[in-house]
Amino acid sequence: ALFALTLLPGIPLSVVAVRRLRHPLGWLAVAGAMGMLWSVALTLGLVLARIPLRPALLLAGSAIPALAVATSPRLRRALVAQVRDVRVPLSTALAVPLTIGGLALPLFTTQRGLPTGDVQKAIFWAERIRTSHRLPQYADALRLNRDPADFATPGLHALTAAVIVISGDSYRGPAAFSLIAALILAGLAATIASMLLPRSNREQAPQTFEVPLFAFLFAATNPRFLRYTAGPGYHYQNLIGEVLLVLALVLLFKTASGR
Numbered sequence: 202a203l204f205a206l207t208l209l210p211g212i213p214l215s216v217v218a219v220r221r222l223r224h225p226l227g228w229l230a231v232a233g234a235m236g237m238l239w240s241v242a243l244t245l246g247l248v249l250a251r252i253p254l255r256p257a258l259l260l261a262g263s264a265i266p267a268l269a270v271a272t273s274p275r276l277r278r279a280l281v282a283q284v285r286d287v288r289v290p291l292s293t294a295l296a297v298p299l300t301i302g303g304l305a306l307p308l309f310t311t312q313r314g315l316p317t318g319d320v321q322k323a324i325f326w327a328e329r330i331r332t333s334h335r336l337p338q339y340a341d342a343l344r345l346n347r348d349p350a351d352f353a354t355p356g357l358h359a360l361t362a363a364v365i366v367i368s369g370d371s372y373r374g375p376a377a378f379s380l381i382a383a384l385i386l387a388g389l390a391a392t393i394a395s396m397l398l399p400r401s402n403r404e405q406a407p408q409t410f411e412v413p414l415f416a417f418l419f420a421a422t423n424p425r426f427l428r429y430t431a432g433p434g435y436h437y438q439n440l441i442g443e444v445l446l447v448l449a450l451v452l453l454f455k456t457a458s459g460r
Contacts, residue, residue, distance in 0.1 A: 202367035202374060203381050206360070209263045210243075211236025213270040216280045219392075219455050224413040225289050226297065227395035230388025234448040237360070237382065237441070239266065244359035253334045254359075254366045293414050300421055301384060304430040308380055316376035318435030320361075324375055326352060327361035357441055376433045382440050383429035389447045390420035396454055 211232035215222075218235055222228040243262045247254060270276040308314060316324070329337040337358065339349040361375055368374030394416035420426055429440050 202364060202369075203378055205260055205263045205367055206240040206363060206378070207233040207236040207381065207385070209236060209260075210239040210266045213266040213276070213280060214239060216270060216276055216283055218452060222283075222392065222395055223286050223288055224391060224395040225287050225293060226388050226417050227392035227413050228283070228287055230385050230392050231448070231451060233381070233385040234389060234444050234451075236263075237385070238445060238448060239263070240363060241356045241360050241445075244363045245356045248330055248334070248336055248355070248359045248362070251335050254331060254363055256367050259363050259367055290411065290414070292411060296414060296418065300418060304384070304421060305380060307431050308376060308433045312376065312432065314373045314376060316372055316379065316434030316437075317432045318437060320375050320379055320434035320437035322352060323354075323358055323361045323437055324365070324371060326358040327365055327375075328371060330358055330362040331365060354438060357438060360441070375437075379433040379437050379440060380430060382444055383426075383433070384421070386429070386440065386444050386447060387417050387421035387426065389444070389451060391417040392451050393447075393454070396451070396458070 208229070211234070214235040215228065215232040219228075219231050222231065240263065244254065244259070247258070247262070252258070270280055326337045326339075336355050339353050342349040342352050361378075364374045364378045365371050368377070391413035394413040398412060421430070428435055
């Protein structure tokens with residue numbers, strides 16, 4: 202479920218959006234964020250059209266970018282070149298899995314795979330989308346003595362509904378997805394670091410290739426950032442919004458720099 206909504210559409214989309222990212226963390230983070238953006242648009246479009254969210258339909262929609270790249274010789278060559286250009290330093294291969302394992306530990310021990318925090322609001326509205334096949338009536342929040350404007354994030358709720366549908370679990374699916382989104386956000390720090398490195402330095406000073414790894418580690422272990430990973434589901438709405446905002450920053454930088 203997590204792969205279908207992130208990397209499956211994101212890897213081919215990253216070929217079009219950001220090329221020549223040699224560091225694996227930076228490239229995978231962009232791919233994951235691009236895939237998340239695609240999934241928001243896909244699921245929101247299906248819900249607006251009142252088409253039921255079915256696993257087969259969601260998987261087919263997520264595979265559209267891959268099919269587009271596969272049928273275009275130019276894009277296919279660009280994807281192969283991108284994959285060949287990605288280098289995985291030994292330090293990254295060792296440090297990243299250990300960091301991810303440490304960050305995931307609370308979810309699978311203290312939380313027992315269950316979510317916490319305000320993701321419960323997203324699950325509530327996502328379940329309504331899943332059963333009614335349409336956007337929820339946010340005015341119903343008045344019956345909960347809450348301001349409906351606090352919940353009016355249909356794209357987020359459509360995406361969460363897709364996570365529930367594909368994963369088959371209304372609780373553990375969103376919890377794991379929240380953790381993955383946090384890792385993608387930390388990975389985008391590596392993306393920015395990779396893009397800021399002067400090209401000559403990357404070629405002539407291999408040690409600078411570790412800078413993106415340090416950016417990921419600093420972001421992932423920052424005390425303020427740990428609120429996303431120490432209790433997956435906490436500040437869920439902020440997390441998904443930040444992933445998309447930082448992705449927009451990366452794309453803006455790429456456009457401005459011409460890289």
